[in-house]
Amino acid sequence: MLTHTSHRVIEWGDCDPAGIVFNPNFFSFFNQCTTELCELAGWRNQDLGEHGFVGCPLVQLRAEFKASCTYGDKITIATGVVEVRRSSFDIEHRLSLGQNLCVSAYETRVWCVRDAATGKIRSDRLPEDLAARLRGEAPEARADKR
Amino acid sequence: MLTHTSHRVIEWGDCDPAGIVFNPNFFSFFNQCTTELCELAGWRNQDLGEHGFVGCPLVQLRAEFKASCTYGDKITIATGVVEVRRSSFDIEHRLSLGQNLCVSAYETRVWCVRDAATGKIRSDRLPEDLAARLRGEAPEARADKR
Amino acid sequence: MLTHTSHRVIEWGDCDPAGIVFNPNFFSFFNQCTTELCELAGWRNQDLGEHGFVGCPLVQLRAEFKASCTYGDKITIATGVVEVRRSSFDIEHRLSLGQNLCVSAYETRVWCVRDAATGKIRSDRLPEDLAARLRGEAPEARADKR
Amino acid sequence: MLTHTSHRVIEWGDCDPAGIVFNPNFFSFFNQCTTELCELAGWRNQDLGEHGFVGCPLVQLRAEFKASCTYGDKITIATGVVEVRRSSFDIEHRLSLGQNLCVSAYETRVWCVRDAATGKIRSDRLPEDLAARLRGEAPEARADKR
Numbered sequence: 087m088l089t090h091t092s093h094r095v096i097e098w099g100d101c102d103p104a105g106i107v108f109n110p111n112f113f114s115f116f117n118q119c120t121t122e123l124c125e126l127a128g129w130r131n132q133d134l135g136e137h138g139f140v141g142c143p144l145v146q147l148r149a150e151f152k153a154s155c156t157y158g159d160k161i162t163i164a165t166g167v168v169e170v171r172r173s174s175f176d177i178e179h180r181l182s183l184g185q186n187l188c189v190s191a192y193e194t195r196v197w198c199v200r201d202a203a204t205g206k207i208r209s210d211r212l213p214e215d216l217a218a219r220l221r222g223e224a225p226e227a228r229a230d231k232r
Numbered sequence: 233m234l235t236h237t238s239h240r241v242i243e244w245g246d247c248d249p250a251g252i253v254f255n256p257n258f259f260s261f262f263n264q265c266t267t268e269l270c271e272l273a274g275w276r277n278q279d280l281g282e283h284g285f286v287g288c289p290l291v292q293l294r295a296e297f298k299a300s301c302t303y304g305d306k307i308t309i310a311t312g313v314v315e316v317r318r319s320s321f322d323i324e325h326r327l328s329l330g331q332n333l334c335v336s337a338y339e340t341r342v343w344c345v346r347d348a349a350t351g352k353i354r355s356d357r358l359p360e361d362l363a364a365r366l367r368g369e370a371p372e373a374r375a376d377k378r
Numbered sequence: 379m380l381t382h383t384s385h386r387v388i389e390w391g392d393c394d395p396a397g398i399v400f401n402p403n404f405f406s407f408f409n410q411c412t413t414e415l416c417e418l419a420g421w422r423n424q425d426l427g428e429h430g431f432v433g434c435p436l437v438q439l440r441a442e443f444k445a446s447c448t449y450g451d452k453i454t455i456a457t458g459v460v461e462v463r464r465s466s467f468d469i470e471h472r473l474s475l476g477q478n479l480c481v482s483a484y485e486t487r488v489w490c491v492r493d494a495a496t497g498k499i500r501s502d503r504l505p506e507d508l509a510a511r512l513r514g515e516a517p518e519a520r521a522d523k524r
Numbered sequence: 525m526l527t528h529t530s531h532r533v534i535e536w537g538d539c540d541p542a543g544i545v546f547n548p549n550f551f552s553f554f555n556q557c558t559t560e561l562c563e564l565a566g567w568r569n570q571d572l573g574e575h576g577f578v579g580c581p582l583v584q585l586r587a588e589f590k591a592s593c594t595y596g597d598k599i600t601i602a603t604g605v606v607e608v609r610r611s612s613f614d615i616e617h618r619l620s621l622g623q624n625l626c627v628s629a630y631e632t633r634v635w636c637v638r639d640a641a642t643g644k645i646r647s648d649r650l651p652e653d654l655a656a657r658l659r660g661e662a663p664e665a666r667a668d669k670r
Contacts, residue, residue, distance in 0.1 A: 097552075097555075097556045097559070098394055098395065098400075098555065098556065098559050099394060099400050099402065099552050099555055099556065101394060101395045102390055102391060102393060102394070102395070103390065103393045103394070103395060103396075103397040103449060104286075104287050104395075105395040108260075108263070108390075108391050109259065109263065109290050109293075110256045110257065110258075110259035110260040110263060110391065111256065112256075113255065113256035113259055114254075114256040114535075114537050117254070117255065117256060117535075117536065117537055118535045118536065118537065121535070121536050140250075141250050143297065143300065144255050144297050145296065145297050145298075146294075146295070146296055146297070147255075147293070147294070147295045147296075147297075148292075148293070148294045148295075149292070149293045149294075150291065150292055150293075151289065151290050151291050151292070151293075152291075154289065157395060243406075243409075243410045243413070244409065244410065244413050244540055244541065244546075245406050245409055245410065245540060245546045245548065247540060247541045248536055248537060248539060248540070248541070249536065249539045249540070249541060249542075249543040249595060250541075251541040254536075254537045256537065260389075260391050263389075263390065263391055264389045264390065264391065267389070267390050303541060396578075396579050400552075400555070401551065401555065401582050401585075402548045402549065402550075402551035402552040402555060403548065404548075405547065405548035405551055406546075406548040409546070409547065409548060432542075433542050435589065435592065436547050436589050437588065437589050437590075438586075438587070438588055438589070439547075439585070439586070439587045439588075439589075440584075440585070440586045440587075441584070441585045441586075442583065442584055442585075443581065443582050443583050443584070443585075444583075446581065
């Protein structure tokens with residue numbers, strides 16, 4: 087399965103008056119990790135609109151918060167595909183500070199297109215090449231795209 | 233069980249280039265709803281530090297996204313206590329646009345204090361009056377506090 | 379000149395570890411005020427793309443910070459058009475807590491369209507009806523639009 | 525005068541429905557740059573509370589927006605001290621994409637302490653060593669602090 091690791095330093099503006107990361111900001115971090123993972127799989131948010139593709143919306147999310155993070159913390163986020171189905175896939179994020187796991191999250195995203203006939207948005211089968219890269223069965227795509 | 237309803241208009245800055253609410257922002261909305269619910273139960277974030285209380289951190293979160301929201305949408309969020317235990321409690325948020333449920337979220341929060349002896353943060357029994365108000369067994373507290 | 383007043387309660391997530399509003403968030407508030415003022419003048423961000431209109435980007439901003447705001451503060455923002463020129467206009471925001479002015483900001487925005495011939499974005503003359511409403515010489519437009 | 529350069533990639537969540545960076549986010553970027561510059565000068569936001577120091581609030585800000593930035597843009601921000609006075613100093617930020625200047629900002633910050641006698645916050649003379657480092661007359665301090 088495709089994986090991606092990213093690094094980040096917690097900014098002053100990420101934190102709330104309790105001095106710790108305001109929890110919605112963790113989901114901004116994870117959203118960026120998913121975006122980067124999907125780029126490795128060969129598509130980008132910029133491709134919105136091409137071939138009727140309208141995005142890969144989040145439909146389910148679970149998270150566990152085990153330890154807080156604070157200003158200046160140098161965190162690591164390990165992101166990986168967990169399962170790829172016909173038209174949806176699951177991604178897991180594990181945010182750590184050194185050896186300590188602080189937050190884990192599990193998300194399900196669905197591949198959506200605009201139906202050419204009806205104009206409505208509906209889920210659709212993942213393109214074969216994308217699915218293969220998400221499963222780690224084809225090489226990463228970063229080089230072709232940027 | 234204690235409940236709270238709030239209203240909000242989606243702002244331009246809440247939305248991303250797909251033209252819909254950037255999903256982490258839903259958790260900012262829910263965080264504010266929880267804050268307001270807890271004020272109804274008689275404590276406030278401002279009380280941090282009093283009696284060793286250090287906050288009520290989120291430990292688990294689940295969410296389902298059923299429909300997107302966009303700039304100008306007038307949404308309603310129904311927030312309610314679902315369960316109150318010895319030192320933790322669960323809250324549910326249901327964000328709707330008219331009759332349509334767009335996002336639901338379920339969170340678990342833990343009552344935490346700083347141990348006077350060790351200086352460490354640990355969970356503690358919820359104060360009786362707070363627990364009673366969260367359960368809806370005592371009148372709301374807004375009037376006393378603001 | 380057209381004016382607009384809005385009210386807001388400072389949220390926990392608006393504040394930073396110093397316990398005060400993280401200053402970039404004031405510009406989110408002001409951005410929303412400008413959006414609402416422009417709706418009163420008869421156009422909306424949703425109109426992007428119509429008639430080649432591509433938005434009204436901010437080109438200059440000045441702000442003075444006189445007092446901080448904190449969680450729970452019930453603030454008022456008085457927004458008003460200051461000057462309307464051929465293709466640009468100036469807006470002032472005054473954010474107060476009770477009688478105390480906390481932050482003032484002054485912004486210049488330019489009316490931009492996509493040139494049908496070249497495809498490039500360029501400034502253009504403000505539509506007459508919009509300019510008249512911004513100057514307060516024509517009735518507000520809210521009723522027609524929402 | 526002390527200078528600092530930082531790099532950043534524009535994230536999906538930094539952008540609004542027009543597909544460009546939501547302008548308040550530029551001030552979040554600049555705020556982080558100022559924080560990093562001040563760390564080079566030898567103090568950190570974590571030091572809040574030490575020796576009565578309560579922060580270095582922004583009192584004036586001016587910005588010019590010349591070009592927009594969009595998702596995926598790899599920007600550079602050049603930050604530098606422009607003037608150091610008795611109890612305040614000015615910082616300039618220049619945000620560029622390649623050779624193109626997109627946004628410039630100029631901010632004035634004031635050194636504030638809590639008066640031990642009255643408990644009130646007031647401006648105070650910048651510590652000598654900090655002022656010398658801001659002026660570039662003493663070596664950077666990063667090594668001692670992190």
